Amino acid sequence: MLPVGPGPNAKMRAVARVHQVTDVDDPRVDDFRDLATADRRPDRPGGRGLVIAEGVVVVERLLASPYPVRALLGVRRRIDALDEQLAGVDVPAYAVEPDVMSAVVGFHLNRGVLAVADRAPATTAEDLIARSRRLAVLEGVGDHENLGALFRNAAALGIDGVLLGAGCADPLYRRSIRVSMGHVLRVPFATFDDWPGGLPLLAEHGFRTAALTPRATAAPLAEAGLDRGKVAVLLGSEGPGLAEDTISAADLPVRIPMSPEVDSLNVATAGAIVFHAMSGAR
Numbered sequence: 001m002l003p004v005g006p007g008p009n010a011k012m013r014a015v016a017r018v019h020q021v022t023d024v025d026d027p028r029v030d031d032f033r034d035l036a037t038a039d040r041r042p043d044r045p046g047g048r049g050l051v052i053a054e055g056v057v058v059v060e061r062l063l064a065s066p067y068p069v070r071a072l073l074g075v076r077r078r079i080d081a082l083d084e085q086l087a088g089v090d091v092p093a094y095a096v097e098p099d100v101m102s103a104v105v106g107f108h109l110n111r112g113v114l115a116v117a118d119r120a121p122a123t124t125a126e127d128l129i130a131r132s133r134r135l136a137v138l139e140g141v142g143d144h145e146n147l148g149a150l151f152r153n154a155a156a157l158g159i160d161g162v163l164l165g166a167g168c169a170d171p172l173y174r175r176s177i178r179v180s181m182g183h184v185l186r187v188p189f190a191t192f193d194d195w196p197g198g199l200p201l202l203a204e205h206g207f208r209t210a211a212l213t214p215r216a217t218a219a220p221l222a223e224a225g226l227d228r229g230k231v232a233v234l235l236g237s238e239g240p241g242l243a244e245d246t247i248s249a250a251d252l253p254v255r256i257p258m259s260p261e262v263d264s265l266n267v268a269t270a271g272a273i274v275f276h277a278m279s280g281a282r
Contacts, residue, residue, distance in 0.1 A: 017092045018079060024103040029094050031116045032073045034106045035174060049119055052174040053182060055111035060085050061182030067117035073101065074113030082113070119172065125163055125198055128190040129205045132160035133230050134278050137202075137209070139195070139246055140167035140237030141267060147171055148179030149268035150235070155183035157275035162187060165246075166195040167237065196246050203251075207232045211242055211250035212274060214264050218253035221273070226254070227280035235274075238267050 021029055031050060050070075053062035056078055063069060063085045072079060072086075072093040079093050086093070102108045129135065136159050141147050147169050154162055162171070168191075169176065171184045192198035202209055207230040211218075226233065234250055236242030241264070247253055256265065256273055265273075 017090075019092060019094050021073075021094045021096045022100065024100055028092070029071075029073055029096075029104050031070055032104050032114055036106055049172075051117040051119055051172050051185070052177065053115045053117070053185075054109065054113075054174070054178050056081050056113060058177060058182035059113055059115045061185050062115050062117055063089060065117075065182075065185040066120045067185060068120070069115055069117045072113060072115045073104070075101065078111075078113035123188055123190045125190040125192050126201055128161045128163065128188055129201055129207070132188075134158060134160050134275075135163055135202075135207070135232040136161075136271060136275070137163045137165060137199075137232050137234045138168050138236075139165040139234065139242055140240075141235070142167055142169045143238055144169050144173050144175040145179045146238060146266065146268045148176035148184060150271045151176070151180040151184045151187050151189075153268060153272040153275055155180075155187050157272065158279045159187065159275050162189040163232070164189060164191045165198075166192075196243075196249050199246075199249050202232050206230050208252065209234060209250040210252045210254045210274075211247040212236070212255070212270060213242060213247055213253050214255055214258075215253065216255070218255035221254055221256050221277050224252060224254045224277075226274065226278045231278055233271075233274050233278065235267055235271055 019028070035052060051062065051067045053059045059072065059082060069089065069091050071091055073096060075098055076095045079095055096104070105114065136150065136154055138150065141150065151162065151171060171189055177184050199209065209232045210224055210226055211234040234242055234246060236246070256270060258265070
């Protein structure tokens with residue numbers, strides 16, 4: 001008689017290292033401690049430069065990204081929900097009660113699971129430009145939520161990468177990752193070391209550059225031909241927009257026609273409209 005074992009559809013634990021943590025001061029969860037400071041850049045006070053994903057969906061995207069995951073922390077049912085994505089991933093997952101989790105991270109987290117990762121090696125602006133056809137170029141976008149929303153829009157509408165000029169926030173800050181629903185982790189980005197002096201790199205690689213501005217003399221979006229050839233669209237800060245020098249350096253100023261009672265759009269909203277035009281979708 002053959003031995004009775006689990007059937008072919010029986011679910012096996014995919015994570016070999018799930019550890020129950022009950023002590024708030026357990027050093028194994030130090031990567032998750034006081035996230036108000038731990039997720040800052042390494043050059044900021046208290047910052048360690050960790051990449052932090054919140055919630056099952058965003059943790060899934062972190063696990064599928066090039067960022068080396070260090071560990072997970074969460075309530076057991078949220079960790080269990082990631083069984084399939086954690087198959088073969090050799091990282092510890094720390095299961096905790098909600099009150100322990102709140103005490104460790106420093107605030108209540110209703111998404112129930114976190115993951116931390118190290119940063120991947122940075123891509124250079126020239127490398128990103130060389131392998132792209134549609135790019136978003138940002139200047140002075142300092143709000144983490146706007147930045148995250150721009151990355152989500154870029155992922156949804158086929159933008160190949162994002163170039164960061166002067167004054168931009170860190171895309172890998174926890175809030176940006178959360179608002180982007182983890183798409184910051186899959187849309188390549190690079191920083192211009194020289195701004196706006198790095199913009200000629202785009203022309204050297206065959207790009208036309210379009211500067212988004214509300215000025216009346218700019219070309220209407222529908223007439224700008226942004227769905228043809230290699231195009232990089234420049235978007236400015238939430239308040240003053242693009243600097244005059246940046247607009248002058250672009251090939252073409254472009255505007256989104258709108259009601260005269262409204263002087264501008266939120267930068268993430270404007271980005272979505274322009275990215276859609278760049279895709280050629282109708």
